Amino acid sequence: MTDVIIIGGGPAGSAMGSLLSKAGIKNVILESANHPRPHVGESMVTSSTRVFKEIGFLPVMECEGFVHKFGASWHAPNGKEFAIEFGEFPQEGIDQDYTYHVDRSKFDLLMLKHAESLGTKVYQGVHVKKILFEGSKAVGVRAVVAGHEFDLYAKVIVDATGRNTLLGNQLKLKVKDPIFNQYAVHAWFTGVNRGDDLHTADFIHIYFLKVERGWVWQIPINAEVTSVGVVADRNVLKESHSDIEAYFFTHVNSNPDLERAMKSATRINEFKTEGDYSYSLSKFCGDGFVCIGDAARFVDPIFSSGVSVALYSAKYASERIKLAFDTGDFSEAMFMPYEEKVRGGVSVWYEFIRLYYKLLPLFTHFIQSKTHRIEVLRLLQGEVYDRKQVPVLDAMRKYIKAVEMSDDHLMKQALTSIPIDDEPEEFVIPAGELSRSIPGVEQNI
Numbered sequence: 001m002t003d004v005i006i007i008g009g010g011p012a013g014s015a016m017g018s019l020l021s022k023a024g025i026k027n028v029i030l031e032s033a034n035h036p037r038p039h040v041g042e043s044m045v046t047s048s049t050r051v052f053k054e055i056g057f058l059p060v061m062e063c064e065g066f067v068h069k070f071g072a073s074w075h076a077p078n079g080k081e082f083a084i085e086f087g088e089f090p091q092e093g094i095d096q097d098y099t100y101h102v103d104r105s106k107f108d109l110l111m112l113k114h115a116e117s118l119g120t121k122v123y124q125g126v127h128v129k130k131i132l133f134e135g136s137k138a139v140g141v142r143a144v145v146a147g148h149e150f151d152l153y154a155k156v157i158v159d160a161t162g163r164n165t166l167l168g169n170q171l172k173l174k175v176k177d178p179i180f181n182q183y184a185v186h187a188w189f190t191g192v193n194r195g196d197d198l199h200t201a202d203f204i205h206i207y208f209l210k211v212e213r214g215w216v217w218q219i220p221i222n223a224e225v226t227s228v229g230v231v232a233d234r235n236v237l238k239e240s241h242s243d244i245e246a247y248f249f250t251h252v253n254s255n256p257d258l259e260r261a262m263k264s265a266t267r268i269n270e271f272k273t274e275g276d277y278s279y280s281l282s283k284f285c286g287d288g289f290v291c292i293g294d295a296a297r298f299v300d301p302i303f304s305s306g307v308s309v310a311l312y313s314a315k316y317a318s319e320r321i322k323l324a325f326d327t328g329d330f331s332e333a334m335f336m337p338y339e340e341k342v343r344g345g346v347s348v349w350y351e352f353i354r355l356y357y358k359l360l361p362l363f364t365h366f367i368q369s370k371t372h373r374i375e376v377l378r379l380l381q382g383e384v385y386d387r388k389q390v391p392v393l394d395a396m397r398k399y400i401k402a403v404e405m406s407d408d409h410l411m412k413q414a415l416t417s418i419p420i421d422d423e424p425e426e427f428v429i430p431a432g433e434l435s436r437s438i439p440g441v442e443q444n445i
């Protein structure tokens with residue numbers, strides 16, 4: 001028998017495996033795919049470096065030659081460009097001013113191998129069908145490999161199944177995001193013109209589109225290959241009545257900077273699509289179980305937050321799991337501080353994203369502002385945990401209110417239709433008083 005079963009060997013599961021193995025807790029990862037497998041989510045934020053350091057993975061990141069990401073750049077439809085560099089504000093515990101863009105098939109395999117090298121038992125090609133419960137307590141999993149079904153038991157079950165949300169579906173805990181219903185179409189290209197400035201060429205480049213919550217990512221995967229993805233509200237695709245390729249290029253060509261960058265580009269793999277991807281579980285933990293990474297919560301990827309949330313949720317959950325083994329208490333109460341911490345952090349990301357989409361393209365006002373630039377940068381670096389106050393978010397809300405209230409503000413038309421009258425429920429609930437479900441939104445998607 002093992003101590004902990006981790007379902008899913010993406011960044012969340014592998015980080016969890018590494019952290020538990022380092023702590024001497026026996027654990028297995030059951031992964032349904034056989035790595036390497038492709039995955040969306042190729043650009044990181046700098047806070048991830050702390051977790052890489054903690055699990056001893058940073059030398060691997062350097063050794064493998066992943067592209068260094070020093071900053072981010074936004075391109076307005078009128079050709080104006082605004083950039084920000086991570087090095088403008090030093091982060092505690094991090095002594096490099098860049099993060100990484102990765103080929104996820106390579107990165108995820110390396111993370112999985114790293115966990116294995118630290119002692120985690122990794123089984124690939126094993127699909128977990130369900131989590132087994134005795135009353136309210138998770139006690140094991142039912143899995144299938146090569147058509148053969150078996151049950152496996154452990155003291156703690158970690159759901160790291162990503163957007164498959166195994167437990168969220170099984171216990172009907174999934175709550176659809178009330179605002180965002182984004183849809184992404186993406187592929188890899190060669191021949192993308194990333195610009196003449198070698199330093200900014202490897203930034204993530206975000207191009208604004210003139211459609212509902214529309215933007216495009218440009219992420220360098222290596223010297224030749226660039227990932228490009230068009231994101232917008234799902235209705236934009238529906239109403240376009242066009243096929244995926246026509247839809248993709250219509251939007252690419254609608255932003256002059258991007259049209260220029262893509263002029264000589266050649267697609268080298270199939271278009272992939274992702275939809276319905278913003279949600280939260282009404283609980284991230286219970287007796288004998290925790291959900292981490294995308295299996296707990298997913299927010300829109302505009303700020304490349306996903307992998308860092310996967311890593312930090314693994315880190316914070318592993319700390320409570322260690323304490324559970326020290327004390328013999330595997331109850332929900334033991335794991336709740338993990339949930340509160342991650343819910344709080346992701347709520348900061350969520351509010352930042354919500355206000356960003358409301359402000360588009362007025363967001364650039366906050367990048368340019370002397371008062372707010374560093375605070376915006378700290379969020380873009382991924383510094384969202386244990387924040388009692390995030391003044392720049394208050395400033396954004398105030399600015400929006402002022403524009404909305406004025407009869408003749410020149411930029412009033414630029415604000416989008418996102419509702420911001422109230423702060424979102426999750427954002428305002430103080431730690432310790434968390435609701436176990438989010439009222440007023442559709443349950444069980």
Ligand SMILES: Cc1cc2nc3c(=O)[nH]c(=O)nc-3n(C[C@H](O)[C@H](O)[C@H](O)COP(=O)(O)OP(=O)(O)OC[C@H]3O[C@@H](n4cnc5c(N)ncnc54)[C@H](O)[C@@H]3O)c2cc1C
Pocket residue numbers: 007008009010011012013030031032033039040041042043044045126127128129160161162163164166184274277292293294295301303304305306307308310
């Ligand atoms: C359009 C889009 C763009 C994105 N861009 C970015 C970005 O630029 N930067 C960023 O940081 N994030 C981005 N993300 C988010 C990022 O992809 C995820 O947040 C990240 O991969 C989460 O890691 P995870 O380990 O939780 O889940 P995953 O990486 O999805 O890993 C889950 C693993 O569980 C396995 N699994 C699933 N079900 C089972 C089962 N039943 N049994 C066994 N194994 C199972 C899967 O095979 C998979 O390997 C983006 C997401 C989307 C949708």
